Amino acid sequence: MNALARNPLVALLLALCTACASDRAVIDQAADAHRELEPAVIDQGELANYIQELGHRVVDAAQAMSQEGYGGKEYTRPDAQWMFSDDLRFHLVASDTLNAFTTGGEHMYVYTQLLANCRSEDELAAVVAHEYAHVYGRHVHKGMNRQYAVLGGAVAAAILGHELAEENKEEWAAISGTLALYAGQFLSLGFTRDDEAEADQLGFDFYVRAGWDPARFGDFFQNLADQGYDEESDTFSDHPTLRSRVAAAQSRAAGLSPQAAAWRKPPVATAQRFAKLKQQALAAAAQKPKDQSLAVAQTLLASVPTCVAAKDPPEHHAARAQLKAAAAGQ
Numbered sequence: 001m002n003a004l005a006r007n008p009l010v011a012l013l014l015a016l017c018t019a020c021a022s023d024r025a026v027i028d029q030a031a032d033a034h035r036e037l038e039p040a041v042i043d044q045g046e047l048a049n050y051i052q053e054l055g056h057r058v059v060d061a062a063q064a065m066s067q068e069g070y071g072g073k074e075y076t077r078p079d080a081q082w083m084f085s086d087d088l089r090f091h092l093v094a095s096d097t098l099n100a101f102t103t104g105g106e107h108m109y110v111y112t113q114l115l116a117n118c119r120s121e122d123e124l125a126a127v128v129a130h131e132y133a134h135v136y137g138r139h140v141h142k143g144m145n146r147q148y149a150v151l152g153g154a155v156a157a158a159i160l161g162h163e164l165a166e167e168n169k170e171e172w173a174a175i176s177g178t179l180a181l182y183a184g185q186f187l188s189l190g191f192t193r194d195d196e197a198e199a200d201q202l203g204f205d206f207y208v209r210a211g212w213d214p215a216r217f218g219d220f221f222q223n224l225a226d227q228g229y230d231e232e233s234d235t236f237s238d239h240p241t242l243r244s245r246v247a248a249a250q251s252r253a254a255g256l257s258p259q260a261a262a263w264r265k266p267p268v269a270t271a272q273r274f275a276k277l278k279q280q281a282l283a284a285a286a287q288k289p290k291d292q293s294l295a296v297a298q299t300l301l302a303s304v305p306t307c308v309a310a311k312d313p314p315e316h317h318a319a320r321a322q323l324k325a326a327a328a329g330q
């Protein structure tokens with residue numbers, strides 16, 4: 001084996017290339033990220049069970065549709081069955097940021113601030129269905145592939161630097177710092193506007209099949225627009241505007257076949273219970289021990305791009321700057 005092949009950076013580059021965002025690579029990365037985010041997870045029984053039950057109603061609908069041919073053969077292959085399994089976890093996390101997101105593997109996150117802003121279970125279910133749709137659409141895989149292209153270049157440059165510097169320890173330390181910075185960016189990957197549009201389309205289909213009211217799918221986006229979250233224009237934003245998402249939801253609901261009425265079911269929680277769960281969620285978030293691990297988890301949660309608003313919230317930029325500074329200081 002020559003010196004280059006023994007170089008750990010070369011090994012990392014090869015590992016990244018062979019991984020090329022397989023399901024396994026995304027699931028493993030999501031599991032790693034979850035260890036950092038776990039301190040913010042609200043594990044209070046009734047709340048945790050509720051989010052999980054609501055999420056699995058979406059998953060079960062997607063599985064039934066896939067068995068009927070929705071999505072094509074790649075969703076009936078044995079190695080795709082993980083995305084319909086009981087291992088998928090829908091987490092409620094203590095965060096003052098209004099967002100929901102997924103790391104693309106088995107973990108989806110709903111922030112307490114988002115739940116507090118939902119006026120009905122339909123609004124929450126629409127967001128949860130949208131997040132699951134990012135998993136189903138393998139959007140994180142696509143984001144990782146984009147990031148690999150950047151990381152591959154960084155590693156190649158670092159290897160060249162290392163080969164020239166031979167055993168120079170300082171150089172090695174600088175390279176490691178660069179890698180830590182790039183690795184940190186995995187968690188702050190954004191979805192493209194096309195990914196967001198597809199997640200709305202898939203999410204709508206799953207939500208309707210799972211039994212919620214088709215006419216209510218756009219309500220949460222309308223709710224945010226009413227609160228002034230639709231300030232960014234189409235031209236400058238990476239995200240679709242809220243009003244375009246509401247309009248798309250309305251036109252999809254109007255275009256449903258009469259058969260769709262047969263899928264309707266009562267919500268998981270009655271309106272009264274839903275209101276109570278919202279209060280419990282805020283109380284549980286406030287009771288989290290304010291330690292370092294919670295602070296790290298909440299900074300990471302604040303740093304990910306918005307999945308629901310037209311524009312990233314102000315705390316997003318502060319959180320990202322904080323993470324970059326931490327990575328650069330290693």
Ligand SMILES: [Zn+2]
Binds near residue numbers: 131134191196199306
């Ligand atoms: Zn999204």
